Amino acid sequence: MKKIRFFLSLWAGKLVLWYYIRKGRVNDDRPGMRSMRLFFDFVRYVAKPKIVVAVTGTNGKTSITKIIADMFEAQGYSVAYNSWGANDNAGYARLFLGATDVFNRTTKDVAVVEMDEITIAYMLEMVKPQYLIINNLATDSLHRNGNPDYVSQRIIEGCNKYRDTVLIVNGDDPICCGIGENNKRVFFGVADQGRAEVKYLTNDFPVCPKCGGTPVYRYRNYRHFGEFYCPKCGYRSPERSVFVEEIRENSLVVREGKQKNEYPVLSNALFNVYNETAVITLFRQLGYQPEQIAGLLKQAKLPENRDRTVEVNGVQIHDLCSKRQNPTAMSTTMEYAGREPGNKAVIMLYDELVKEDYRIEATPYLYSTDYQFLNDESIKHIIVIGQRCREHKIRLLLAGVKPERIAVAERIEEIDPLISFADVDKYIILHDVTYSIANRDHIIDVIRENIAERGA
Structure with a gap:
């Protein structure tokens, strides 16, 4: 019965997608909405490309997915991703509708999936990515995801259900650092940028999540991102295996273990440096050499509207x-x-x-x-x-x-x-x-x- 419902949802979604494409409405997730309404588990059973990368976080998701897609496309890979930022259930279904044929055979080499943070609790095990980038968590708008502590618990819930994904985590974000303790995790970060202490109106990391103590920063790059420790229980920033030591005008100097590598910088804005570092970490995990990544970054661009x-x-x-x-x-x-x-x-x-x-x-x-x-x-x-x-x-x-x-x-x-x-x-x-x-x-x-x- 599930198989029948799945194929009905696949064909219905394909038909709606064909109609929308003919009307010039390519950037629309309503075909995915149709498939999900007919069969909520559609994303679980739809065929996936060989490489599936997911990206989540309060900010930076669309920029990161665009860079990753550009880098794969520069190598000649066919890539499925929602360039317009559709990152909910219907968006996931729409992405995979465009990456399969009517017989549920994949037609793409790579899928780059931008995932809303809340949906990870129940959708991560359906999307089944090999890698999940968790870029940051912070206070969001009231009509979206709001409180970052609640959001982190939802991501933890999803990671506990699907432990096969490798987490690429912003090690400078103390809220992200506690996610996925049962998954393989790789952390990235950025060195002290020497910024003067700033008092923000919102403090997303007021107490240690382990003991309730007051955390201390060795340095703070912006918002709550930086190197921290709790003097009460010892909870601290993890070892960041990909670490930006210097931001130059046209390049990033990145330390990876005992090795230092230089990569072209896509934007000197610090929040975009974090976005780019997440991408570098992903491609290092995929087995790419630094010089390969540097060459691919030269062919990537941030979204023009970002x-x-x-x-x-x-x-x-x-x-x-x-x-x-x-x-x-x-x-x-x-x-x-x-x-x-x-x-x-x-x-x-x-x-x-x-x-x-x-x-x-x-x-x-x-x-x-x-x-x-x-x-x-x-x-x-x-x-x-x-x-x-x-x-x-x-x-x-x-x-x-x-x-x-x-x-x-x-x-x-x-x-x-x-x-x-x-x-x-x-x-x-x-x-x-x-x-x-x-x-x-x-x-x-x-x-x-x-x-x-x-x-x-």
Whole structure:
């Protein structure tokens, strides 16, 4: 009976997928939704490629899967992965629908599966990856996964059900370090970057999970990521077998045991360095030599809507995305904006311009997000766009930003006359992952035109 239900779900999903592709709707997980509704265990029984890699964590999943897919494709492998970031049950089914034929025979060499953290509790044993990257865990938005301690327990639950997967874990994240004690684990990390002590509004690691003591950091790179120990019970950062010792302008110096290797850097932003280090660790586990990995990284790129810099007449335009209503992701990009050298204008295009009128946006995240990073003398102007722009303005004022530096616009059409600054050499656009992409592109076009007019 299960076999009949499985093939019915496979064929139904294939039919819907064929229809969606004909309509130009390739980046849609509804074909997978159809298969899952007909047979929830669809992902358990669908054929898998020889290599299956899963990626999870609060932030960085889509960037990591894109880099991994690029590196496999550069070698001529056919790769199944959801480039648009579909990372729930329907997304997994959609991925494997595109990687099999109607007889349930795999048609791809590799599957790179972006997995939502909560679903790992029951889906890891169905996806059956050889490797699972756990990149980080931190406070998420209220309507997503929220509390990282709860999320870590769900991942532990999934790893206990499927112990055959090798875990590639961020050893600088104390929340991740306790996951998968019954699995083989490989840890990666980044050396002390010499950053000044920062007090964040949210502390995701206030007490030792083993004894309840107060943890101490030998160094802290950002948020709760760094080298820690508990003076009460001895719980500490694990040995990180892949360890970034130095971040240079164009390369990473990585220590692996007694050996040091150099890899091209895809982005100097520290959060992206962690993403890249996770990928390096994976390919080392797959048996690739450092020089092979370095060559493949040169052919990989971060997703364009995640981190991109262009230059016009000597003025940089840098756009960074972060998940909307996610205080950790937003704080991280704000911290990056504050630390960047030069005189800057920051344009905030986060989560207000959404298509669905029925959505009700919870705003407590505003007061868990570290807006104080934008209270920096190097940030000359801040433009906030969207229906909640005035709430953002209030939050910026509470963070100490001078009112004369803040401009607001409810609609994208209102910003054109606002974006013309002669006193900045860098524009930083902070935006949402999906809904604000078209508006971001409009902003970049306006900035380009204004810079070109000044240079004419």
